[in-house]
Amino acid sequence: MVSSIVVRAPAKLNLGLSIVGRRADGYHDLISVFHAVDWQDTLEIAEIPSGIEFTCSLCDGVPRGPQNLVFRAIELAFQKFHITRGVAARLQKEIPAGAGLGGGSSDAAAALRALRRLFNLQGDDDSWLLLCQQLGSDVPFFWRGGTALVEGRGERLTPLPVDEKLWFVVVVPPIHVSTAWAYGQLPRPSGGNQDYRNRIQRLRAGELSLADFCREIPNDFERVVEAVFPRIGEIRCALEASGAISARMSGSGSSVFGVYSEQQEAQRAAALLPADCLVRCVQGMPSSSDRKL
Structure with missing residues (x-):
């Protein structure tokens, strides 16, 4: 019998982000890849006899108790499946918090995947996605991973058939951008970027490569965020000058990424970036059904 499970929780990048409208509940509808x-x-x-024990290392800026999304995911699963045993959860953070990379949401999805395997929990994919929705807008994406068209608050997912491997230089400057503040700075939504929608459809149909798709991707947050935090724009321009296919913020920031076809190009660009920024060269990952936990 399995007594412990180790799972990985990947970051995500927004390959474009367009705000469609504001909902009656105060949330915004978006379209993003x-x-x-x-x-x-x-x-x-x-597994332990009873209760929930949670520890976290390298967790600057991350809640360590019941407010952590891992803890909340465990509580939610325990309630739904009437689990009477306990668990000890140990999280080691690598993805910085509050950078638009989705680390907390990914951790929550990873916790649900681990619990499903540890306790042999049942349920089809749709029922698990509904559970993910209760934890946050981005959590359903991380249940599946890979590449997906995301709509609404994040609850409407359409997997995209992307096999192409690109390299990304992700830069996290020592700047915190509040997501709530960023949404509050947006002008009145105008229904979303139609050119972006068209490009997504071409990507979905296999008529556009991922590299070509990334050449022209919008992020509706960039103008308002860079107006207050100009250094984010400076980093983005530096990535473009290094030869990136494109450079954009991820989510509402503060992280910025450049897109590259080759690993060597990405590594050369990363070496030129400011020393006070956290910089990583990363590559895309397949969906959770195609990879190990």
């Missing part, structure tokens, strides 16, 4: 990359947290969950 999420792309999982191999910058990963590690979560170990072990």
Whole structure:
């Protein structure tokens, strides 16, 4: 019998992001392409007689108690499946918090995957996605991973058939951008970027390579965020000058990424970036059905 499970929780990049409208509940509808990359947290969950024990290392800026999404995911699964045993969860963070990379949401999805295997929990994919939705807008994407068209608050997912491997230089400057603040700065939504929608459809149909798709991708947050935090724009321009196919913020920031066809190009660009920024060269990852936990 399995007594402990180790799972990886990847980061994601927004390959474009367009705000469609504002909902009656105060949330915004968006359209974006999420792309999982191999910058990963590690979560170990072990069975214990009772209760929930949670520890976290390298967790600057991350809640350590019941407010952590891993803890909340475990509580939610325990309630739904009436689990009477306990678990000890140990999270090792690598993905920085508050950078637009989805680390907390990915950790929550990883916790659910680990619990499903540890306790042999049942349920089809749709029922697990509904559970993910209760934890946060981005959590359903991380249940599947890979590359997906994401719509609504993040609950509507359409997997995209992307096999192409690109390299990304991800830069996290020492700047915190509040997601709530960034949404509050947006102008009135105008229904979303139609050219972006068209390019997504061409990518979905196999008429556009991922590299060509990335050449022209919008992020509606860039203008308002870079107006207050100009250094983010400077980093983005530096990535473009290094030869990147394109350079964009991920989510509402503060992370910025450049897109490259070759690993050597990405590594050369990464070496030129400011020393006070966290810089990683990463590659895309397949969906969770195609990879190990």
